[in-house]
């Protein structure tokens with residue numbers, strides 16, 4: 001007999017069919033139809049989940065463009081969660097990764113389009129919308145939405161810096177939250193996605209009468225901080241053991257907010273820490289291929305925003321802890337470039353450098369002889385970096401001259417153009433591969449097809465260095481160990497585990513990071529490493545030991561399945 005779980009459910013009739021978490025559609029059995037008042041509400045055939053999946057896949061295929069497919073899946077999600085996640089799980093490679101001419105449907109880059117067209121594609125609300133003028137009712141709204149739920153994970157965004165496409169007013173939290181369930185195995189009914197609507201500077205949205213967000217200029221300063229703090233305190237009060245994930249906040253808020261709360265709750269900024277972790281893993285794999293150390297590299301970070309600083313700090317911290325280099329010495333390995341050129345002393349004087357970048361400022365003396373701003377090509381030529389990482393949103397910023405200069409400076413340049421979505425990539429990896437005669441070690445932020453090699457091996461796999469390859473596991477590791485903080489050391493442990501799974505370490509012709517199709521297994525490993533570390537360092541709040549982490553994680557992984565329903569008026573709703 002099957003070990004189908006039994007659920008006690010209090011909903012009946014249309015209410016049950018309209019609850020995506022419980023709806024099974026035509027898969028309700030004859031018995032269930034009788035006890036839940038569904039016999040007359042469904043056609044007679046009882047389908048299996050397999051048959052429903054086959055039908056849903058056919059319907060999905062009938063939509064031609066990725067954005068239509070994305071909308072179809074969004075509708076499916078609002079109808080039947082188990083079917084939605086089953087379909088995604090079975091077609092993970094195709095829907096999450098890239099086919100030759102078809103970009104990822106549910107994530108970057110199609111999700112960027114879905115967010116920018118949010119108000120026009122809008123059909124049904126999901127999660128919690130906290131809008132600035134409704135701040136007075138925030139606690140009631142929060143409780144109304146979370147009543148009876150045991151929330152482990154809250155993903156929030158104020159949408160100021162969505163990917164590289166800027167201020168979108170509302171959007172992203174639910175797409176990031178889906179990845180936690182799909183790849184990380186976190187039960188979707190224990191997650192909450194939150195839109196923090198504090199207005200927008202996006203004129204196009206403000207002038208669009210169909211815009212569904214609050215049509216007002218962005219709130220800033222003290223009022224913004226109070227609004228955000230009210231929300232964070234609700235999370236701490238009602239779900240003290242939850243993980244609070246921040247996504248796509250603007251550069252002036254991201255680091256500041258993380259710093260404010262990191263010692264009082266398990267908070268995580270994906271663009272800073274998730275990106276830092278996945279890029280550290282990818283760089284570790286690349287230096288593994290070149291048989292060198294992190295501390296033996298010279299790094300250019302092109303774009304010193306949230307991701308740029310997160311990556312720099314993560315790499316620096318790993319150099320200090322793994323290679324035993326003093327922090328000040330490690331800082332000197334980095335050259336940060338932003339829109340006004342290299343971050344050096346005279347730029348600080350002109351007020352163009354954020355406080356948090358100060359430890360990475362280069363001395364002016366280094367650049368004597370270069371007039372005005374020091375550009376990327378100047379730095380590449382003079383410094384001969386071995387690693388070039390892009391998180392600038394500057395499409396095409398790594399020109400042929402820059403890439404060729406990288407190759408002149410070292411045998412196997414490590415080049416990661418990480419800006420998303422695909423159209424903002426600093427260099428098409430195919431070009432970088434050609435311009436370096438296949439010598440560059442490449443990874444991108446959005447999925448790209450393999451590049452053809454000029455000689456030797458036929459294909460070069462382009463690793464997808466996207467935080468989604470690691471944040472679900474980092475999050476699960478923190479949640480399962482009931483950690484009250486997400487510490488830097490827990491993140492480094494996750495990144496090291498991910499690096500150890502790099503296919504390129506076994507065969508240098510393979511990708512630097514595992515394929516996204518393997519992301520669920522990879523994230524189990526990451527979660528184990530994080531939970532083990534949390535227990536070891538005392539951040540965890542559980543009675544079990546480090547040796548039990550794997551078994552606990554495997555036992556708690558959520559995977560979509562219907563189960564058998566029994567009507568119970570005291571049951572779930």
Ligand SMILES: NC(=O)c1ccc[n+]([C@@H]2O[C@H](COP(=O)([O-])OP(=O)(O)OC[C@H]3O[C@@H](n4cnc5c(N)ncnc54)[C@H](O)[C@@H]3O)[C@@H](O)[C@H]2O)c1
Pocket residue numbers: 161162163164165250251270271275278302303304305306307308337338339340390391392393394397418419420421424444445446465466467468
């Ligand atoms: N691959 C990933 O997992 C991942 C994760 C996070 C962010 N990203 C991508 O990285 C990019 C930046 O994201 P963010 O959150 O750091 O945004 P951000 O706004 O915080 O940072 C962007 C920075 O780039 C700078 N910049 C703009 N034009 C530039 C130019 N021509 N030359 C040099 N610097 C320039 C900006 O001044 C800013 O400091 C986005 O495209 C985002 O999608 C990728």
Ligand SMILES: O=C(O)C[C@H](O)C(=O)O
Pocket residue numbers: 108162163164248270271419420445466467468
């Ligand atoms: O959303 C992504 O694809 C990665 C990252 O968080 C980003 O902001 O680009």
Ligand SMILES: [Mn+2]
Pocket residue numbers: 163247248270271
């Ligand atoms: Mn992001």
